[in-house]
Amino acid sequence: MFESLAGSSVVVTGASKGIGRGIASVFAGAGAHVLVVSRDAAAGQAAAAELTERLAGRADAPGRPAAGQVTAFAGDVSDPTSCAEMAAAAVARHGGIDVLCANAGKFPERRLAELTAGDIDDVLGTNLKGTMLSVQACLPALRASGRGRVVITSSITGPVTGFPGWTHYGASKAGQLGFMRTAALELAPDGITVNAVLPGNVLTEGLTDLGADYLDQMSAAIPLKRLGSVEDIGFAALFLASREAGYITGHALVVDGGQVLPESLMALDAMGG
Numbered sequence: 001m002f003e004s005l006a007g008s009s010v011v012v013t014g015a016s017k018g019i020g021r022g023i024a025s026v027f028a029g030a031g032a033h034v035l036v037v038s039r040d041a042a043a044g045q046a047a048a049a050e051l052t053e054r055l056a057g058r059a060d061a062p063g064r065p066a067a068g069q070v071t072a073f074a075g076d077v078s079d080p081t082s083c084a085e086m087a088a089a090a091v092a093r094h095g096g097i098d099v100l101c102a103n104a105g106k107f108p109e110r111r112l113a114e115l116t117a118g119d120i121d122d123v124l125g126t127n128l129k130g131t132m133l134s135v136q137a138c139l140p141a142l143r144a145s146g147r148g149r150v151v152i153t154s155s156i157t158g159p160v161t162g163f164p165g166w167t168h169y170g171a172s173k174a175g176q177l178g179f180m181r182t183a184a185l186e187l188a189p190d191g192i193t194v195n196a197v198l199p200g201n202v203l204t205e206g207l208t209d210l211g212a213d214y215l216d217q218m219s220a221a222i223p224l225k226r227l228g229s230v231e232d233i234g235f236a237a238l239f240l241a242s243r244e245a246g247y248i249t250g251h252a253l254v255v256d257g258g259q260v261l262p263e264s265l266m267a268l269d270a271m272g273g
Contacts, residue, residue, distance in 0.1 A: 006031025022230020200256025
């Protein structure tokens with residue numbers, strides 16, 4: 001049985017939709033107090049309200065802790081001042097910061113030959129620089145916690161695989177892992193662990209717009225024959241934030257339904273079933 005995270009203070013960046021929203025939902029469902037961070041103030045408020053409503057009544061569910069408080073904060077992780085204000089808000093509302101889920105990211109498609117310097121700066125500014133600035137801003141509170149956890153949302157794209165149109169995205173996600181390893185060394189004396197989850201194909205709002213045929217093709221390329229859910233990523237992050245994972249730092253956990261395992265399409269055909 002895992003030790004409860006109920007009452008802990010968790011910051012989730014990029015949490016108004018997609019994987020970030022799933023992470024926020026899982027932590028709040030475990031009883032943590034979650035700060036939903038989003039550049040879009042209205043979207044963040046809506047996500048916090050929806051999660052609060054959906055998790056209401058958890059206290060009456062046998063074996064489950066009461067849901068934690070979920071509130072919103074409008075902030076831009078690429079801006080150091082905004083990151084400092086984000087950390088201060090979490091401390092003011094929840095008494096500190098125990099877990100930072102550095103999830104904020106963007107992934108505009110653009111072929112290498114067409115990339116501008118602005119395109120590269122935009123993606124690296126949020127995905128890589130934003131991760132670094134978020135950790136830096138939360139560091140004093142994570143140290144004070146005595147059980148600080150940093151969980152970075154990277155991706156299989158970049159660190160493990162590639163896909164045309166996402167050279168800037170893949171570079172940012174690989175860069176996050178380089179940051180993770182050295183940050184894990186620097187922060188180990190403070191008892192802070194730094195790890196990452198690497199999602200494969202996850203069913204989010206954007207994918208549903210691509211149609212059933214596209215989703216079926218994506219699912220067929222995954223040995224478990226389904227797309228991941230945002231909660232699948234949330235539970236991986238929850239594990240890395242737990243006391244039981246306290247001896248794991250500087251590591252990346254692939255959460256992809258076995259997507260990167262087949263060496264060819266023939267391997268998938270040979271699975272049968």
